[in-house]
Amino acid sequence: MTERPDAPFVIPAGPLPEPEAAHPSEAPPLDDDMPEGAAMVRATRLAARGSRGWGAWFWTLATSLLTLVISIAAYDYLTALLARFPALGMVALGLTALLGLVVLVQILRELLAFRRLARIDRFRAEAAAAHASADREAALALSEGLARFYGGRGEVAWGAARLAEARAEMLDADAIILATERGLFATLDAEARREIEAASRTVAGATALIPLALADVLAALSMNVRMIRRIADIYGAHSGFFGSWRLLRSVATHLIATGLVSVGDDMIHSVLGGSALARVSRRFGEGVINGALTARVGIAAMEVCRPLPFAALPRPSVSNLIGRSLTGLFGRSDAAGR
Template sequence: MTRPKGPVLFDLDDSAPRATPSEAPPVPEPDMPDAPRGAAMQTAAALAARRPSRLARVFWGLVGTLLGVAISLAAWDFATGLVARVPMLGYAVTALIAALLLVLIVIAIREMAAFARLGRIDALHRRADAALAGDDLPAARALTDDLVALYKGREDTRWGRTRLAEQRGDQFDASTLLALTEAELLTPLDAAALRQVEGAARQVAAVTALVPLALADVIVALSANIRMIRRIAEIYGGRSGTLGSLRLTRAVMTHLVATGAVAVGDDVISSVAGGSLLSKVSRRFGEGVVNGALTARVGVAAMEVCRPLPFSAGKRPKVRRIITTALSGLFPS
């Protein structure tokens, strides 16, 4: 076979369609094991929603009681022995122990008050459901009075309370009165809660996409969601302590796991990231979008749990819109 002499001309067909970078398939990542979409948030939700067994609760209760008794006896023996050896120093240590007990009592009272506040918000929510179901105008008016008293003294609701006082006399059924109360009192609170949800979704998405450390995304997702739920409760007037926050977080996560809300598909990525090359080239960025979306769902569920009134028709925040607002700058198209 003889080689041709001179240049060789190849005829390229320019009319053939060419793939764009946004249509390129994802780059394989063979060094990383495959994981389901939103694995970090699903793991965090499962950990937060899981209740310990009754046997485990009894075990830890007995362990805590025994440790408390042992520590108390050791502290008492230490203080009395020190008083016998060095009276002035012993009395000083005794005073410190008494101060510690006083602080523990104050913490316990604050935790009980936090549970009472959360219970008050939950009771208002149940009363609203009952008033709407029975179209009970007197019950709706009494509920409105309680809501005004709940937010009395808060500057962010002052203008809404004034408008509500001017217009509530013109409402003659429970649904319109509660809709007016929702629009005037809860609109600024909803806006503040949405900002917390967007911030948490952005944080979780960024850490998932940029930090490759194992379990880092799970830890950040769990801590960010607990902090977000606590702040949402504070916005709506249900300030919770440490135990109250954990209980509230478990209630929200249990609801999400039970309803199957901690699962999203690739349509979430396409709706948020659009043609973003980053989300298509790197699986970590796609995972970040999904975890941010799941955080937004947790935030909306927390708003529903912590809100003293249920969302009226068309007022419930759209998760897709929250994700788009929170992540539009993080994942540019």
């Protein structure tokens, strides 16, 4: 019997090869080398870490002992110099007096800075109490106090004048607080956002270009301290050296407690999006994530230094800040405009 010309051609199959994994769930994971923002994560945890217990006692006693030793050594040096060379001793004594005066002025500035920070905290507590009790008189007192607090600031003069005209006609406590926020903080928020964008741009560029792990952590930490200090100055806190570190520690502790210091998939996709940065260079991707974490620190610093919480005015978003700050640095980010 002859075969039909249109009959199918069949190839006998041999034994099939064994699969590498019995089930898809047992397959080896893919190598996902995504940026993690290691520099900013380490810098934030370093800032939030404080001496507690025996560590605090050790540093306090060590600082006291070092101050005592330096004071005794300086006294012995001055007395010996006065005995041997009276003229040079008088010059050294005058320089020491000037140095002590400078130290005293710096101490007074630090105390004044802590006092202004405490006043910011009182404003925030008064706003919460007025909102909870719906007390119009308390809201009026708060609004007038904030207007006096920012009275010498030219950038808020127009808003303060409009607020003074409209405040007397308002009968609701919440309306007075919202009008105070719009009148006094619209310009200040814009200045704070510009500081955050500049700091995010600098941190992103520094951590992307500096190859040393410790160096990029120090660069990120120093830039965040500077950013927090500038934000405090914008909102009238005028923090000194120790006040800036106190604010940095408060902000870092808040970020760690709320989990915002970690880098999640939502943050990577919202910041990097469809950009090719992470595929072309992981180091540039690290820079972008570090810049985004810096923006998070800046927003937290705004919330800490701002006398009123965000209500009438929108709270800045990380994706918008990082998109505006990194435009033109690594190429236009996909997050820009979101």
